[in-house]
Each structure stands twice: as C-alpha cells, then as structure tokens.
Amino acid sequence: MSRQNDVNLQQITVYNSLTRKKEDFIPRDRGKVGIYVCGPTVYGYVHVGNARPYVFFAVLSRYLRHLGYEVTLVENLTDVDDKIIERASKEGTTSDEIAKQYSDAYIEDTGRLGLERPDVEPKATEHIEEIIDICKDLVEAGYAYETGGSLYFRVGDFTGYGKLSGQKTDQMLHCELPRDGEAKESPLDFAIWKAAKPGEPSWESPWGQGRPGWHIECTAMSLKYLGKKFDIHGGGLDLVFPHHENEVAQAEAVTGTGFVRYWMHNGMITRKDEKMSKSIGNIFLLREFLKNYDPRVLILFFMGSHYRSPLEFSERNLDEAATQLERFRNCLWKINGVVGETGPEIPMPEADAGTGHKAPDAGVLQATIERTREQFDDEMRDDINTAGALAAVFGLVRVVNEYTEAASVAGGADAGLLVEARELLVELLHILGVDIAASEYGESGFDQELLDLVKAREQARLAKDYAAADAARDRLAEAGYEVRDTPQGPKLVKKV
Numbered sequence: 001m002s003r004q005n006d007v008n009l010q011q012i013t014v015y016n017s018l019t020r021k022k023e024d025f026i027p028r029d030r031g032k033v034g035i036y037v038c039g040p041t042v043y044g045y046v047h048v049g050n051a052r053p054y055v056f057f058a059v060l061s062r063y064l065r066h067l068g069y070e071v072t073l074v075e076n077l078t079d080v081d082d083k084i085i086e087r088a089s090k091e092g093t094t095s096d097e098i099a100k101q102y103s104d105a106y107i108e109d110t111g112r113l114g115l116e117r118p119d120v121e122p123k124a125t126e127h128i129e130e131i132i133d134i135c136k137d138l139v140e141a142g143y144a145y146e147t148g149g150s151l152y153f154r155v156g157d158f159t160g161y162g163k164l165s166g167q168k169t170d171q172m173l174h175c176e177l178p179r180d181g182e183a184k185e186s187p188l189d190f191a192i193w194k195a196a197k198p199g200e201p202s203w204e205s206p207w208g209q210g211r212p213g214w215h216i217e218c219t220a221m222s223l224k225y226l227g228k229k230f231d232i233h234g235g236g237l238d239l240v241f242p243h244h245e246n247e248v249a250q251a252e253a254v255t256g257t258g259f260v261r262y263w264m265h266n267g268m269i270t271r272k273d274e275k276m277s278k279s280i281g282n283i284f285l286l287r288e289f290l291k292n293y294d295p296r297v298l299i300l301f302f303m304g305s306h307y308r309s310p311l312e313f314s315e316r317n318l319d320e321a322a323t324q325l326e327r328f329r330n331c332l333w334k335i336n337g338v339v340g341e342t343g344p345e346i347p348m349p350e351a352d353a354g355t356g357h358k359a360p361d362a363g364v365l366q367a368t369i370e371r372t373r374e375q376f377d378d379e380m381r382d383d384i385n386t387a388g389a390l391a392a393v394f395g396l397v398r399v400v401n402e403y404t405e406a407a408s409v410a411g412g413a414d415a416g417l418l419v420e421a422r423e424l425l426v427e428l429l430h431i432l433g434v435d436i437a438a439s440e441y442g443e444s445g446f447d448q449e450l451l452d453l454v455k456a457r458e459q460a461r462l463a464k465d466y467a468a469a470d471a472a473r474d475r476l477a478e479a480g481y482e483v484r485d486t487p488q489g490p491k492l493v494k495k496v
C-alpha cells in the first residue's frame with residue numbers, strides 16, 4: 001500500500017508535545033499509523049469541548065488515510081471513576097447505571113457528527129484483567145507499592161517523570177491526597193489501583209477488592225491495542241498533567257522502553273462566561289448544540305482554527321461557520337446549475353460582484369484547481385493546519401463562483417472542468433470532516449417522481465400535447481417547483 005505516497009508521507013510534520021517542536025512524522029511501522037485518544041469520563045452529557053478531540057483526531061485519521069496510511073484509531077471511554085461514583089450516589093443509583101446511560105449518550109451524540117467512529121472504543125471496565133497485569137508487573141519491578149489495599153506508583157523511582165509536562169518533580173504542586181487508612185511514601189505518588197469502599201464498583205485482585213485508578217486504564221488499553229512505542233497519543237491540553245505524565249511513567253516503567261512517538265494535544269474551547277448569552281450557554285452541551293445547528297457547523301468551527309489554538313465558543317464564530325457551510329453548498333448548487341441537464345437553480349444571495357459579462361475563464365479555473373490541491377496538502381502537511389487548508393478551499397470556491405456566474409450570463413462553460421472542480425471541493429471538504437451529499441446540491445436531491453414529471457412535461461411539449469404538459473407543470477407547482485426553459489434545456493427550480 002501507499003506506493004506512490006511514500007515520498008510524500010515523509011514530509012508531514014507534527015508538533016510533538018514531548019519535544020516541544022515540530023518534527024517529521026515517521027511512523028513505527030511503514031504505511032501504518034496507530035493513534036490513541038483519551039475519550040470522556042461518562043458521568044454526564046459531553047460538551048463541545050469533548051467534541052473537539054473527537055472531531056480533530058477523526059479528521060487527522062481521514063487525512064492520513066487519504067495519503068495512503070492504514071490507520072487504527074483507538075478512543076477510550078472511562079466508565080469507572082470517582083466522578084461517576086459521586087454522581088451515582090447523588091442520584092441514588094449505581095455507578096454502572098450512570099456509566100451505561102452516559103456512554104450511550106456519548107455514542108449517540110458524537111455519532112450525529114457524521115464522522116467515522118474510532119476503530120476501537122475500549123471501556124476501562126472491560127479491561128480489568130489487562131490493568132491488573134500491569135499493576136502486578138509494576139509491583140514486581142518495584143515501581144509500585146501497596147498500602148491499605150491500594151497501589152501507588154513510586155514517582156521518585158521513575159527518572160523521566162515530568163518530561164512530558166516539562167516540570168521538575170521538586171516543583172510539582174499537584175498531588176493526590178491519600179485515602180483513609182493509606183500511607184503514601186511521597187506526596188507525588190499516584191494511585192494505580194484503589195481499594196474498594198462500601199457501595200463502590202470493585203473487582204477481585206491480588207490486593208483485595210478494588211478498582212483501577214484513572215491513568216492506568218489508558219496505559220493498559222493503548223498498549224493492548226497499539227503495542228509498545230506506538231505512533232500518536234492525543235487528547236486535550238488539560239490532560240498533559242497529571243494524566244498523560246502518569247501514563248508515560250507507568251508504560252515506560254512496565255515496558256522498559258519508550259511509550260509514544262508523538263504526543264498531540266488540542267487546545268481548549270473557551271467561553272466568556274460573564275458575557276455569555278443564555279443561548280450560547282444552553283448549547284454548550286453537544287446534545288443541545290445539535291438541536292440548534294447542523295453538525296457540520298461545529299466541524300467547520302473547529303477546522304477554522306489550528307487544533308492547538310484555544311477556540312472561543314461564541315455565537316459570532318458559530319454564525320461564521322454556518323455561513324461557510326452555506327457558501328460551500330451554494331457553490332456546489334451553482335456548479336450543478338451549469339452542468340446539470342435538469343440541474344436546479346437557486347437564488348444566489350452571495351453572488352460575487354464585479355464579474356461583469358466576461359466569458360468564463362477556463363484557464364484560471366484549471367490553474368486554481370491544481371493550485372488548490374497543492375495548497376491544501378501543504379497546509380495539512382504542516383502540523384495539520386486545517387485553517388490554512390480551509391482557506392485554500394475557499395480560494396477555489398471564489399474562482400468557481402466567478403466562473404459559474406460568468407457562464408450563466410455569457411454561456412460557454414466547460415462542464416468537464418466544473419465537474420472536476422466539484423469533485424475536488426467534495427473531496428477536500430470530506431477530508432476536513434464536512435460531507436456534503438449530492439442530494440443537497442444535485443439532481444439526485446429531487447425525487448425521481450419530480451424528475452419523471454419534468455421529463456413527461458418535456459415529452460408532451462415536444463409532442464405538442466399542451467394539456468398534458470400543463471398538467472405535469474401543475475403537479476410540479478403543487479410540489480413547490482417550477483420548470484424554467486433555458487437554452488440548456490428545462491431546469492427544475494424550487495419556488496421561494
């Protein structure tokens with residue numbers, strides 16, 4: 001696989017949080033990429049901040065697949081955790097019930113984004129055996145110790161501790177409080193296994209009934225599905241410390257080798273809370289957002305900024321993304337209006353001014369198509385700069401709009417070239433996570449019944465059976481459409 005792409009593959013750079021610089025991306029196994037992303041802790045509905053890594057790493061996977069890589073994307077669900085237990089006790093239900101309810105909700109909500117699901121979505125509770133095995137190994141190797149039925153990782157014994165977050169252990173402020181009846185050797189030590197308290201979910205282990213700590217599950221599941229020294233570990237910037245730092249310590253201590261080749265962290269979604277309008281506050285939950293917006297608006301909102309940048313969740317930014325989606329759809333409609341035999345026409349609210357009555361310039365469109373693909377790739381290769389890639393797509397949209405505008409006035413369109421432009425537009429938007437179905441802009445969007453009526457009317461007209469032609473026209477009108485006769489043939493137009 002990826003024969004002709006091998007040369008290109010070497011040219012991708014990604015910013016590696018571990019080395020704090022952009023590096024050439026070279027996967028462990030030629031032509032294959034393994035990615036692990038920390039998913040949500042399922043104790044409530046996910047918000048748009050959780051959707052950002054979900055979307056970004058899906059787009060990264062799409063791009064790598066487009067280049068010819070075989071990608072395995074693993075994204076976990078944390079379904080046993082203090083927060084889940086807390087919520088269950090507040091609501092007088094079990095931890096299992098809460099985890100089940102919100103895992104299902106997460107799958108449902110993210111499913112509506114229209115992206116491929118990760119290849120594996122492991123749950124912590126389904127990997128207790130693997131987790132216990134790693135705990136045992138860490139105890140045997142002297143990296144972990146037992147106290148009061150819990151296990152703690154001995155931070156002082158792992159020399160690389162702090163390398164991911166760039167901190168020195170003597171300056172670390174974060175530390176987990178020991179639980180009742182436990183004695184930590186050092187304040188920095190963190191729990192890898194927690195002794196069961198009454199009413200908490202627990203599993204049998206060599207240290208008695210207990211449950212995994214949060215960090216150990218990701219070490220266990222990433223190593224299980226992707227192996228040692230896998231390619232990319234992702235997640236939100238807020239997970240670098242302590243979660244990812246601890247994952248590194250556990251994994252490198254247990255395997256005796258490097259854990260991850262490239263760490264990629266996405267920036268946070270910010271809200272101006274004090275000024276935030278009520279409507280924005282209400283749609284911060286992904287579920288609520290999707291009741292109000294097309295899911296692609298959220299994806300375009302994410303794609304409009306570099307994944308490492310913080311991103312402000314505001315009505316203005318969302319409106320801009322919604323307008324962008326409309327521009328793409330309009331552009332595709334216009335192409336179809338020119339090339340389609342019964343292609344639809346729609347009003348063109350954003351018609352570009354100043355095109356005059358020039359004939360369409362095929363040379364300019366041809367050159368733009370070529371340049372757009374190059375620009376798009378250049379931007380994506382440069383640490384997945386989706387904002388730059390999106391700008392390249394807009395460059396194409398502008399030129400296509402000028403072309404279709406000129407063609408609709410002066411005629412003489414090169415339909416083959418427009419079809420090429422349409423295919424490129426659809427392909428590049430797909431890589432960015434935005435799928436625009438042909439039914440949204442093309443003739444296949446019309447019911448076959450409508451198209452049959454157009455045909456029947458045309459045949460009746462040619463046969464000079466005006467009564468039948470009028471009858472067909474009336475039935476189209478009832479359905480909300482009118483037929484316009486143009487030099488290129490009849491066009492079906494939705495009445496507005």
Ligand SMILES: [Zn+2]
Pocket residue numbers: 037038039218243
């Ligand atoms: Zn994790």
